[in-house]
Amino acid sequence: MGVFSDKKALLLDMNSTFMFGEDRFGISEDFSKYYHQIGGGLSRNEVNTIIRSIYAHLSERYPDEAYRHNFPSVKNAVKNAVTHRLNDDETSKIIDTFAFHEMGYIPDEYIEALHKLKKTFQLAVVIDIWAPKSTWLKLFEESGVAILFSAASFSSDHGMVKPSPKPFELVIAQLGIRKEQGLVIGDSVRRDLGGAKAAGLDCILVGGAAHPHAVGCYENLLALSYAI
Numbered sequence: 001m002g003v004f005s006d007k008k009a010l011l012l013d014m015n016s017t018f019m020f021g022e023d024r025f026g027i028s029e030d031f032s033k034y035y036h037q038i039g040g041g042l043s044r045n046e047v048n049t050i051i052r053s054i055y056a057h058l059s060e061r062y063p064d065e066a067y068r069h070n071f072p073s074v075k076n077a078v079k080n081a082v083t084h085r086l087n088d089d090e091t092s093k094i095i096d097t098f099a100f101h102e103m104g105y106i107p108d109e110y111i112e113a114l115h116k117l118k119k120t121f122q123l124a125v126v127i128d129i130w131a132p133k134s135t136w137l138k139l140f141e142e143s144g145v146a147i148l149f150s151a152a153s154f155s156s157d158h159g160m161v162k163p164s165p166k167p168f169e170l171v172i173a174q175l176g177i178r179k180e181q182g183l184v185i186g187d188s189v190r191r192d193l194g195g196a197k198a199a200g201l202d203c204i205l206v207g208g209a210a211h212p213h214a215v216g217c218y219e220n221l222l223a224l225s226y227a228i
């Protein structure tokens with residue numbers, strides 16, 4: 001029997017757990033490059049100002065408990081934080097540009113690790129993203145990992161963000177397992193371990209974080225996949 005043999009399903013965080021290079025919103029980013037590639041008509045300055053306003057609006061609210069169950073969508077941020085009046089087509093191109101910069105990549109060895117873990121456990125994802133999930137679903141399909149996930153929660157579907165226990169409870173219900181059979185894997189003490197504990201789930205930390213409430217700590221998901 002392997003480690004954690006009492007567990008049936010792994011509830012995986014995404015960013016910095018199996019996806020890396022996400023959230024490219026630093027001051028050196030030029031958002032107009034992607035935006036112009038997809039045929040947008042606003043100027044470089046306009047696009048960069050708009051994306052920065054959206055990012056500022058959302059990043060201010062992300063840690064705020066008042067928004068834990070009604071976190072605004074990027075579309076909502078376009079309405080409330082952007083002074084430019086954008087038509088539907090421009091709004092959609094701005095949202096696509098935001099998603100492009102929010103999404104990272106899944107390294108090949110992490111794709112392999114997910115396939116290996118799937119041999120022993122049901123896999124599910126509990127994901128906080130701001131843009132709509134379609135961009136990520138496309139990458140999951142292209143990377144061959146979409147078929148590995150039996151259940152999923154994307155915060156931009158319902159506005160509930162970690163450490164709320166609700167996204168975890170949602171996934172446990174989708175999996176049809178008891179919470180004792182679920183094991184959360186994530187890199188954030190506050191969002192993953194905090195949310196898992198609030199939902200009554202055990203949690204393993206990866207990526208360098210450590211906490212006495214975690215049932216295990218691994219350097220990364222690869223190390224965990226070798227150990228299980």
Ligand SMILES: [Mg+2]
Pocket residue numbers: 013014015016017186187188
């Ligand atoms: Mg994370």
